[in-house]
Amino acid sequence: MSKLSSERELPKTIRRKFLVLSTLARMGEATTSELVKATGISPTSLRRQLAALHTDYQVTVKLTRPLARQKGEEATYVLADWGIIDKRAFLKRFANMKPDDSVLDVRQQRVNRDNVT
Incomplete structure (x- = not known):
């Protein structure tokens, strides 16, 4: 079995999961908004990717909600266990993973395309 030479050779579904994991590892902790901005993945898809990381790789990401929720205050995700x-x-190979069009949601691809023209 040959070694993959780059993350771009990974299937899209795995690239999306690894992008979320890499981004969260780099940030330490992050809100949904911060992860969406950093990855280009929608909030719904982001939650799906986090659930898939747990199911597929036993990665544990804890969600911490503020006790007394202030207006605009969001819950925070923290990587608790690498499973x-x-x-x-992983970090040696994927620490600097960046989003590309192949991992973005169709809606985000349209936004990016519209901003160029």
């Missing part, structure tokens, strides 16, 4: 993923090997 079956070797953290050191």
Whole structure:
């Protein structure tokens, strides 16, 4: 079995999961809005990717909600456990993963395309 030379050779579904994991690892903790902005993935899809990381790789991401919710205050995601993923090997290979059109939602691709023209 040959080694993949870059993250772009990974299937889209795995790239999206790894992008979310890489971004959260880099940020330490993040709100939904921050993750959406950093990844280009919609909030609904982001929640789906986090659930898939747990199901597929036993990665645990904790959601911390503010006790007394102030207007505009969001819950925070924190990477609590890497599950079956070797953290050191993952970060060596995927730490600087950036979103590309292949991982963006169709709606976000349209927004990007419209901003160029």
